[in-house]
Every structure is written in structure tokens, then in C-alpha cells.
Amino acid sequence: MTDYGEEQRNELEAIESIYPDSFTVLSEEPTSFTITVTSDAGENEETVEVTLKFTYVEKYPDEPPLWEIFSQENLEDSDTEDILTLLKQQAEENLGMVMIFTLVTAVQEKLNEIIDQIKNRREEEKLRKEREAEEAEKRAFQGTVVTIENFLSWKARFEQEMVELKKKRQKEEEQPGKGKLTGKQLFETDHNLDTSDIQFLEDVGNSVEVDESLFQDMDDLDLEEDDPDFNPLDLGSDED
Numbered sequence: 001m002t003d004y005g006e007e008q009r010n011e012l013e014a015i016e017s018i019y020p021d022s023f024t025v026l027s028e029e030p031t032s033f034t035i036t037v038t039s040d041a042g043e044n045e046e047t048v049e050v051t052l053k054f055t056y057v058e059k060y061p062d063e064p065p066l067w068e069i070f071s072q073e074n075l076e077d078s079d080t081e082d083i084l085t086l087l088k089q090q091a092e093e094n095l096g097m098v099m100i101f102t103l104v105t106a107v108q109e110k111l112n113e114i115i116d117q118i119k120n121r122r123e124e125e126k127l128r129k130e131r132e133a134e135e136a137e138k139r140a141f142q143g144t145v146v147t148i149e150n151f152l153s154w155k156a157r158f159e160q161e162m163v164e165l166k167k168k169r170q171k172e173e174e175q176p177g178k179g180k181l182t183g184k185q186l187f188e189t190d191h192n193l194d195t196s197d198i199q200f201l202e203d204v205g206n207s208v209e210v211d212e213s214l215f216q217d218m219d220d221l222d223l224e225e226d227d228p229d230f231n232p233l234d235l236g237s238d239e240d
Contacts, residue, residue: 008056011098018101031056034070035104039111042119048111049073050083054100061098064091079114086110 008031015035016023022036032055039048053070057063067087069080090106091099 002062004059004062007098008060011100015100019104026053035100037104037107037111039108039115042115046074046115046118048075048079048114048118050075050080050107050111052087052104052107054103061094062096064095065100067091067103075114083107083110 012025012031012033015033019035022038024034026032026034032053034051034053036049036051041047050072051070053068055066057065067084069083072080075083086106087103090103094102
């Protein structure tokens with residue numbers, strides 16, 4: 001008969017000696033503990049980290065332990081899901097044997113893969129931006145490359161614009177009264193014109209100054225005002 005308690009105690013002692021700085025016992029009944037797993041340092045000394053919580057069931061290792069991700073750093077949600085899937089797979093493959101070290105080792109390798117993936121994604125992103133910058137520079141230098149497709153598209157737009165412009169001009173030409181207005185039409189449309197002359201005369205009349213010296217000698221003239229045949233213009237004709 002398998003002594004599950006003995007196997008579990010022996011494994012705990014081994015795990016504690018392997019991970020002295022990252023192993024923490026949470027409870028003894030049931031036996032529960034955490035192990036913090038950290039990846040190797042990646043670019044710029046960056047790491048990813050996960051703390052796994054394990055709990056022994058009564059018939060462990062013939063039955064898998066319980067596990068969960070207690071905490072994590074720098075991992076995406078998809079990464080944590082991959083880790084949980086990996087733990088399930090490894091547990092099924094190692095039933096009947098103590099497996100905590102095997103599970104932790106598998107997670108350690110997974111974290112190192114994630115660090116490599118992060119590095120690769122950054123390099124790919126850097127290369128993508130460089131390619132986009134080069135392509136943008138080429139487009140700025142070359143301008144728009146003329147293809148059959150974009151030429152036909154431009155031609156269709158141009159012809160449509162010409163048709164609309166022609167229709168607009170025809171419509172303007174067909175509108176009545178678009179020609180030059182006659183004087184009569186101007187007079188009829190602008191009512192200020194019928195009073196403009198009167199206003200001009202009134203303005204001039206108010207501003208005319210009379211030189212009275214021109215009429216100083218008029219009293220010396222012997223004007224026969226009572227003579228109905230008298231005409232002042234005849235005075236000038238006599239002098240001639």
C-alpha cells in the first residue's frame with residue numbers, strides 16, 4: 001500500500017533544498033506551498049516571473065496536485081493561459097510519480113521561451129518600422145506611381161468634373177436676364193436713379209455763391225423796364 005504522506009514529505013524536503021529562496025509553505029493541512037519561478041534575463045536585463053501555488057491532494061502523486069498562478073510579473077494573459085495548459089499536460093504525463101520539480105522545470109523553460117519571444121517581437125517591430133520609414137522615403141522621392149488602375153480612376157473623376165462644369169455653364173447661360181442691362185432696365189431696377197438728378201440740383205443750388213460785384217453797375221443802366229419791346233441783349237448789339 002502506497003504511503004502518500006511519506007512521499008509528499010520527502011518531496012517537500014527535496015523541493016525546499018532545490019528552491020531555498022523561492023519556496024514558501026502556506027499550510028500543512030492540507031499541504032500547500034508556493035514556488036516563484038523567474039526566467040533568465042533577457043534584453044535590457046528584463047525578466048518574466050510567476051509564482052505557482054501547489055496543494056497536495058490525499059492520493060498525490062497518483063492523483064495530480066492542485067495548482068494555480070499565485071502572482072505574475074510582465075506576463076500577458078495569453079502567457080498565463082499557456083502556463084496553465086502546460087501544467088495540466090505535464091501532470092497527466094507524470095501521474096504516479098512525484099512531479100513538482102518536473103512541473104516547475106517545465107514552467108521555467110516556458111518563461112525563457114516567452115523572454116525570447118518578447119525579444120523577437122521587439123526586433124520584428126523595429127525592422128517593420130525601419131521598412132515603413134524606407135518605403136515612406138521612397139514614396140516621397142518617387143511620387144505616386146502611375147498604374148492602369150489609378151490612371152483610369154483619375155480619368156473617370158476628371159471626366160465627371162468636366163461634365164458637371166459644362167452643365168453648370170449651360171445652366172447659367174440659359175438663365176434669363178444674364179446679359180448686360182439696358183439704361184431703361186437699370187432705371188427700372190434702381191429706384192434711386194429717378195431722384196438722383198433732383199438731389200444733384202438741390203445740392204448744387206445750396207452751395208452756389210453769388211458775386212454781387214458783378215451787379216454793382218446795373219443801377220447805372222437806363223433800363224426801360226416798362227418798355228414791352230425792351231431786350232437787354234440789344235445793348236450789346238448797339239456797341240457793335
